[in-house]
Amino acid sequence: MGYQAHLRVWRGDAEGGELRDFTVEANEGEVVLDIIHRLQATQCSDLAVRWNCKAGKCGSCSAEINGRPRLMCMTRMSIFEPDEVITVTPIRTFPVIKDLVTDVSYNYQKAREVPSFSPPKDLQPGEYRMQQQDVNRSQEFRKCIECFLCQNVCHVIRDHEDNKANFAGPRFLMRIAELEMHPLDSLEENTGADRTAVAQSDHGLGFCNITKCCTEVCPENIKITDNALIPMKERVVDRKYDPILRLLPWRKR
Template sequence: MTHTAHFKVWRGDTDGGDLQDYEVEVNDGEVVLDIIHRLQATQVADLAVRWNCKAGKCGSCSAEVNGRPRLMCMTRMSVFEPDETVTVTPLRTFPVIRDLVTDVSFNYDKARQVPAFVPPKGVPAGEYRMQQVDVERSQEFRKCIECFLCQDTCHVVRDHEENKTSFAGPRFLMRIAELDMHPLDAAADQGLVRSASAQEDHGLGYCNITKCCTEICPEHIQITDNALIPLKERAIDRKYDPLVWLGSKIRRRQD
């Protein structure tokens, strides 16, 4: 079946813009990105939109559909009523470049600030050995496609621009948690305590675990429960638990 849908699409650039109304054909099985492409092909050839795989695996087509951060390629038109107005706007947390394309370089800047995996000393690359049970907790976080929807919906940066300098956001705090849980990461041997760094350098304390990041993750990663809360617990234990603090001060016996 085919019906005509009413779309409101944000058009503009760094100097400002507003919502424009369009009537566009919708076919069974289509997603919002299909409709945006049809608008480009039939009515607004200069409409700017970022996309790549159209399979929910590249994270490029992130936008806000009826106010909710979503991947346009994974948002089926069937979830809307035929007479419902569908509003598509750019990610609110990041500066607009043009139309639906935003400048997400903030996220790449934060990624560079997270210290990389530190290989264990004396173990050549290619000879790392881990049991599956040791990596199950952090393996979930590897599903991240870096759509930055969690970054967009996190109110710490969405509603408080001033926090961006000191808060990494859920995606990169999850990255720190992944490394902190990695059975072979040897950062502590070089004096880097990742949980403490998350708290002191990346703004972990700003997170008040509202779980909004978890709710909109297209990969269904339990960001809050499995990454952020455990990371908070490790940071607090190290700082306030006297036994943990004492243990951290005792040097490991050298063989």
């Protein structure tokens, strides 16, 4: 059975904007993105919204719904009361381009700064071998759809614009952790660069104070803090302060 949903949607651009009220038809089984599309089709043809798969796998339709960062395509209308006002605003950490679309190029810049996977030089393609337990360890991090909701809620960059130059954010610190855990990654042997040291010195791992807000909003339920960031922080401390590792550097790996 259909009903009239009450929406409050942010309209504007980089120069400024405001929340505007709309009434839009909603039907059983729909998600917030369906309602935004109907609003776009019937009342606001110039409404800017980014989306692609509508299946929770592309990460494009990130927004803040009633103040909580979510994917619009995975937020069912049934979680709201029919008479409830649903507020939809762009994710707050990144500059607005127009309406619900933000400029997330910061994230792609940080992605380019992460050293890529570096296999042993004497190992040829097709010769890679891993234990299943090593596959399982990093497989969780591969589920990331790069919706950047974790980046959006991280107060290190959300509340402090000047930190962006020196902090990669949870998504890319998790990427570094994933590579550092890979048994075939030989960046240190190949280049002399230690991933944990690079995470600390170049990507701002020390800024993270493990509030777990990134984990709370992850639509893939990746335990970013517990399984990636905290273990990497521990390894940074081990390498810097453990007297055995300082005396026997070959024990580091």
